Amino acid sequence: MQHRRPRLSKTAKTLLAASVALAAAAGVTVAQAGESSKKCTAFDTVTLGKYYVNNNLWGQDKGTGSQCVWDNSQSGSTISWGTSYTWANNSKGTDSDVKSYASTVLGWHWGWKVDKASTGLPIRVGDRKKVTTKWTFSLSSAPGTLDVAYDLWLHAKSTADWQDQPTDEIMIWLNRQGGAGPLGTKYGSVSLDGAMWDIYQGNIGWNVYSFVRRANTTDATLNIDDFTQALVRRKLLGNDKYLSGIEAGTEVFKGSGRLDTKAYSVDIG
Secondary structure, eight states, rough: OOOOOOOOOOOOOOOOHHHHHHHHHHHHHSSSSSGGGGGGTTTTTEETEEEEEEEEOOGGGGGGEEEEEEEEEETEEEEEEEEEEEEEEOOOOOOOOOOOOEEEEEEESBSSOOHHHHHTTOOOOOGGOOEEEEEEEEEOOSSSSEEEEEEOOOOOOTTTTOOOSEEEEEEEEEEEEEEESSSEEEEEEETTTEEEEEEEEESSEEEEEEESSSOOOOOEEEEEEHHHHHHHHSSOOOOOEEEEEEEEEEEEEEEEEEEEEEEEEEEOO
């Protein structure tokens, strides 16, 4: 399973003027009108404060189908959003090919879309900053073959931009359905943040490490530093690396369904 993500368009996506006025009055930003204003074009985005939701259809050439994303709300560092999808294999694709990774992005994703200073990234792994993330979501009753996972990007320098390939990628799988499996081979296991995780190791031009939760969940509170340090202790990752991007979404292999994020946040420091 490949994890390459194409470079994003530089086209800025702005909030509706009426929503901005509401935010000023109520302290809550609603970027669009929710599901009624779906974004269904590949790589289209919706900005939500320091995050943006990306309709990332990076594997669509191996499938037949479509996907949409929408936002619901933003209050402080907590956002709510959703995605619906229908994917089948075409003549180029198989059940092991990811068709899409609709996700929320904080920081680097083949460049910087949101003002870099507002994201709190990058951070040096060895500085041991606490990165608390909370994610509560629901899946449709028959979601097909997919995983719901974080995707973390790391670089050898703090100045990475769109042209800089990552040195390491870390995925944290919270939920998997329909036989979805990670890239690479099993390296070991670890207990972190109240759960058992199997660690997988692979390479696609950079190192890919996947933490796969043994028991599926739809509600998680994690400290990202716990996962990077688990790799440091095993000498798989260096403390001199920089965490540049934090994403969270669903990789869809095939099927029809939806993911609804009820509440999602990342707080650094």
